[in-house]
Amino acid sequence: MTRPPGTVETKDMVFPQDANHHGTLFAGQGLQRLARAALVAAREAAGCEVVMAAVTGVQFLAPVPVGRALVLRAWIGRMGSSSLTVCVHGLAEAPGCAPELVLQGVFELVAVDAKGRPRAIAAAYLKPETT
Secondary structure, rough: OOOHHHHEEEEEHHHHEOOOOEEEEEEEHHHHHHHHHHHHHHHHHOOEEEEEEEEEEEEEEEOOOOOEEEEEEEEEEEEEEEEEEEEEEEEEEEEOOOOOEEEEEEEEEEOOOOOOOOOOOHHOOOOOHHH
């Protein structure tokens, strides 16, 4: 299956160790999963190492009970000369039910060199309309 660079989809289960005292996904775990998906998408799209610069918005739209699958879909919303905006949706899946949007976030990442300093994203990775 061919997909554009910077689009990522992962699926994982919500286990009891991921839950809060209500038996649903702990918000910190949800945020961590969103951030990881954003990092993977940005790294792939930039073609180099990236670091998180900001979380510009996260919403917890519905609780995710233990035992549900959590699908994370990440894509590049904006690519600049050295930074990227990544959007991530989290969908809960249960057998026999339609996926439900339960989490979403927007993350800003910056391409970095070996010393951790900002660097330009290679021109080959930039979309023509952003160069």
